[in-house]
Amino acid sequence: MNNPDNTSCILEIQRLSKSFPGVLALDEVNLEACRGEIHALIGENGAGKSTLMKILAGIYQKDSGQILLKGQQVEIQNERHALQLGIAMVHQELNNFPEMTVAENIFAGREPSKWGILKKDALYSRAGILLQDFHLKIDPRVKMGKLSISEMQLVEIVKAVSCNAGILILDEPTSAISSNDADFLFEILQRLKVQGVAIIYISHKMEEVFRISDRITVLRDGKWIFTGNSAEITRDELIRKMVGRELKELFPERTAIQGETVLEVKNLTRKNVFTDVSLFLRKGEVLGIAGLVGSGRTEFIESVFGFPPADEGDILVMGKRVHINSPREAINNGFALVPEDRKLAGLNLLGSVLFNTTLAALSRFAGIGGIIHGKEEKLAAGFVARQLQVKSPDMNQLISNLSGGNQQKVVLAKWLLAQPAILLLDEPTRGIDIGAKSEIYQLINKLAMEGMSILMVSSEMAELMGLCDRIIAFRKGKVSREFVRSGFNQEQILSAIMN
Amino acid sequence: MKQKQAFKYLSRYGILIAFLILIVLMSLLSPAFLKTTNIMNILRQTSINGIVAVGMTFVIILAGIDLSVGSVIALAAVIAASFAHAGDYPLIVPVFAGLITGALCGFINGFIIAKRKIAPFIMTLAMMTIARGAALVYTNGRPVIELSDAYNKIGGGYFLGIPLPVIIFIIIIFLGWFLLSKTVFGRHVYATGGNKTAAELSGIITGKIIIWVYTIAGILSGLAGIVLSSRVMSGSPATGQGYELDAIAAVVIGGTKLTGGVGSVFGTIVGVLIIGVMNNGLDLLNVSSYWQLVVKGIIILLAVVLEKKSPR
Numbered sequence: 116m117n118n119p120d121n122t123s124c125i126l127e128i129q130r131l132s133k134s135f136p137g138v139l140a141l142d143e144v145n146l147e148a149c150r151g152e153i154h155a156l157i158g159e160n161g162a163g164k165s166t167l168m169k170i171l172a173g174i175y176q177k178d179s180g181q182i183l184l185k186g187q188q189v190e191i192q193n194e195r196h197a198l199q200l201g202i203a204m205v206h207q208e209l210n211n212f213p214e215m216t217v218a219e220n221i222f223a224g225r226e227p228s229k230w231g232i233l234k235k236d237a238l239y240s241r242a243g244i245l246l247q248d249f250h251l252k253i254d255p256r257v258k259m260g261k262l263s264i265s266e267m268q269l270v271e272i273v274k275a276v277s278c279n280a281g282i283l284i285l286d287e288p289t290s291a292i293s294s295n296d297a298d299f300l301f302e303i304l305q306r307l308k309v310q311g312v313a314i315i316y317i318s319h320k321m322e323e324v325f326r327i328s329d330r331i332t333v334l335r336d337g338k339w340i341f342t343g344n345s346a347e348i349t350r351d352e353l354i355r356k357m358v359g360r361e362l363k364e365l366f367p368e369r370t371a372i373q374g375e376t377v378l379e380v381k382n383l384t385r386k387n388v389f390t391d392v393s394l395f396l397r398k399g400e401v402l403g404i405a406g407l408v409g410s411g412r413t414e415f416i417e418s419v420f421g422f423p424p425a426d427e428g429d430i431l432v433m434g435k436r437v438h439i440n441s442p443r444e445a446i447n448n449g450f451a452l453v454p455e456d457r458k459l460a461g462l463n464l465l466g467s468v469l470f471n472t473t474l475a476a477l478s479r480f481a482g483i484g485g486i487i488h489g490k491e492e493k494l495a496a497g498f499v500a501r502q503l504q505v506k507s508p509d510m511n512q513l514i515s516n517l518s519g520g521n522q523q524k525v526v527l528a529k530w531l532l533a534q535p536a537i538l539l540l541d542e543p544t545r546g547i548d549i550g551a552k553s554e555i556y557q558l559i560n561k562l563a564m565e566g567m568s569i570l571m572v573s574s575e576m577a578e579l580m581g582l583c584d585r586i587i588a589f590r591k592g593k594v595s596r597e598f599v600r601s602g603f604n605q606e607q608i609l610s611a612i613m614n
Numbered sequence: 615m616k617q618k619q620a621f622k623y624l625s626r627y628g629i630l631i632a633f634l635i636l637i638v639l640m641s642l643l644s645p646a647f648l649k650t651t652n653i654m655n656i657l658r659q660t661s662i663n664g665i666v667a668v669g670m671t672f673v674i675i676l677a678g679i680d681l682s683v684g685s686v687i688a689l690a691a692v693i694a695a696s697f698a699h700a701g702d703y704p705l706i707v708p709v710f711a712g713l714i715t716g717a718l719c720g721f722i723n724g725f726i727i728a729k730r731k732i733a734p735f736i737m738t739l740a741m742m743t744i745a746r747g748a749a750l751v752y753t754n755g756r757p758v759i760e761l762s763d764a765y766n767k768i769g770g771g772y773f774l775g776i777p778l779p780v781i782i783f784i785i786i787i788f789l790g791w792f793l794l795s796k797t798v799f800g801r802h803v804y805a806t807g808g809n810k811t812a813a814e815l816s817g818i819i820t821g822k823i824i825i826w827v828y829t830i831a832g833i834l835s836g837l838a839g840i841v842l843s844s845r846v847m848s849g850s851p852a853t854g855q856g857y858e859l860d861a862i863a864a865v866v867i868g869g870t871k872l873t874g875g876v877g878s879v880f881g882t883i884v885g886v887l888i889i890g891v892m893n894n895g896l897d898l899l900n901v902s903s904y905w906q907l908v909v910k911g912i913i914i915l916l917a918v919v920l921e922k923k924s925p926r
Binding site: 420422441442443445446452454459460461462463464465466470474475477478481484485486487529533 | 796797798799801802804805808809811812813814815816817818819875876
């Protein structure tokens with residue numbers, strides 16, 4: 116072991132514990148981070164990664180244990196205090212002011228001023244210099260909301276570094292950006308590393324963990340499991356440590372059944388978003404859509420669901436032309452959509468597991484006057500929740516208390532209860548851990564075997580190639596190429612989606 | 615851990631506990647407080663605010679707000695009263711006129727909010743002014759008086775010794791509770807208020823839910839207008855001022871969040887009763903009505919501060 120010299124370790128966390136009502140989120144966890152190190156923190160959802168980082172960022176307070184900064188014990192009071200101590204966090208859900216300019220965002224809370232009056236010139240010139248330092252071609256005067264997600268992320272990193280942060284925490288920074296943008300992000304991280312910043316990097320993506328990290332720490336069920344050099348562990352060993360069991364294979368065996376055509380989309384067009392998209396989907400088939408973020412893939416699948424409807428083109432279900440102007444009409448025609456962002460569009464986070472599970476199929480449990488039969492509802496919800504192995508203490512638990520993977524299972528459960536014939540999936544495994552991913556892959560496969568037709572958008576090439584019978588490549592709002600399973604080739608698919 | 619659970623319990627039932635403490639306190643301070651006549655009095659006084667507050671609960675769970683309540687009460691009161699002169703029409707006519715007036719105002723609120731995507735605050739602020747003006751235009755600024763005995767019984771009569779407004783209030787509580795917690799419609803109200811996008815993607819036609827909820831709130835305002843005009847035996851275009859704020863206060867004290875998605879009729883009723891008991895108790899203690907306003911404000915603040923302190 117060529118562990119970095121202990122004296123260079125700027126951060127040491129020792130036997131840190133934290134509990135929430137009913138859950139021990141962190142159980143005597145250890146972690147250290149050194150100057151000039153990228154330390155990957157991995158683990159399944161619910162393993163405690165985010166809780167640990169939120170304690171470091173001052174959002175939560177620890178129950179017990181020690182945090183040492185440069186050898187000194189510190190008690191992090193709040194987010195401002197964390198920043199003063201040189202700990203900055205770039206959140207998975209970006210927190211910024213979309214209506215303010217990039218410069219105003221970078222200097223939010225510490226604007227250059229004299230006697231309380233803003234010094235605008237200084238604000239923009241300083242922001243400009245910072246952005247240039249990072250070789251970013253972003254105008255500091257443009258509104259934050261106009262930037263792409265990856266640009267916003269980079270601005271947040273610039274902001275963090277401009278606070279003289281010695282420790283930078285990144286929570287799944289690549290979950291919503293394209294691989295090009297991710298490459299650029301990694302370059303910037305390398306540069307920060309050379310400058311001596313300690314970077315803690317949370318991710319679910321094995322490839323990037325191995326690509327950029329120096330050391331890896333694994334958490335499981337709130338416990339510290341492993342810390343070691345990235346070069347000295349294999350991917351399989353790492354997955355085993357994460358899940359605590361052997362993952363025989365991530366993707367189930369796919370035996371394609373070719374049924375009759377269930378869905379036909381003809382020349383579907385939404386102005387300036389996607390053009391002339393045609394495809395067909397057979398019974399029991401899994402059809403993938405590959406494409407970059409911004410290629411129109413999400414908008415296309417949402418338009419099939421009537422949210423909002425397309426401007427032109429036809430949708431045929433079982434050979435009959437249908438008019439889908441709203442999600443309600445899509446559902447009536449046998450569609451279901453698992454949206455890209457479960458928190459924004461998939462769930463009512465204020466509701467319980469039961470509430471969310473049965474929301475789309477309530478009328479099935481209701482009699483005259485729309486009166487819900489509580490027993491039938493609970494029975495059906497409990498059945499489908501067990502089928503999908505939703506891990507929740509009980510059905511009345513608030514959905515926001517569940518881990519991401521379990522929340523996603525509830526979104527799927529909601530739609531299985533509605534018994535659709537055509538299931539539209541948009542990034543069905545985004546931001547969830549490898550164990551839950553594998554379960555969702557098994558489920559998708561099983562549903563297809565049982566005769567459901569599935570249209571799936573994904574950014575993960577392995578996922579598309581592992582699950583689909585065919586893949587359609589999207590580029591700039593158009594279908595650029597189609598691949599059948601026997602002809603899947605990662606490089607060809609990638610080149611078909613690249614601009 | 616134990617402490618946290620105790621705290622959670624306290625925050626969930628905190629309002630109820632506060633209410634019980636208030637009752638014990640009042641009964642100790644004033645011997646007249648626990649007498650049946652006084653309790654009936656409290657219930658009758660709270661019934662109008664209560665009817666309105668049930669509607670407001672629906673609106674606020676939907677993440678909306680209805681500022682037009684007080685003015686709609688006045689418009690419904692004068693229109694109902696104008697059909698309630700002795701010997702003119704059977705009782706059903708003024709009652710329907712009042713309810714339909716309320717329903718129509720509520721429908722317009724909901725329709726424009728849903729279809730034109732106008733902020734509920736702005737839409738109902740406009741309706742507040744319009745309905746008040748319409749009530750003044752309709753009556754030329756004078757109260758409508760000389761109402762039939764049958765009409766006056768709605769607000770002044772008794773059934774089995776219980777004031778009729780109280781019975782109406784109890785029926786509305788039951789209907790409101792049933793609709794919110796037992797029906798598909800109620801679920802859809804929570805879903806729309808909790809996350810509109812997710813609700814739409816789950817096949818809920820949120821526009822329809824919004825229109826219905828404001829219409830229900832309007833009908834209940836109309837009903838409150840009928841009960842109020844009947845109780846004071848006159849339909850005044852100046853009546854009902856400030857009722858929207860009392861209703862919002864009751865809903866907020868009852869733990870419904872202004873951001874929508876959560877709340878219950880039960881909480882609202884406790885909120886209504888807290889305001890009612892406090893008004894009554896302060897009356898009995900000869901506290902001036904000016905001071906009563908100050909105390910009411912403080913209680914609303916306390917309720918919200920307590921709510922904020924509860925752990926997530």
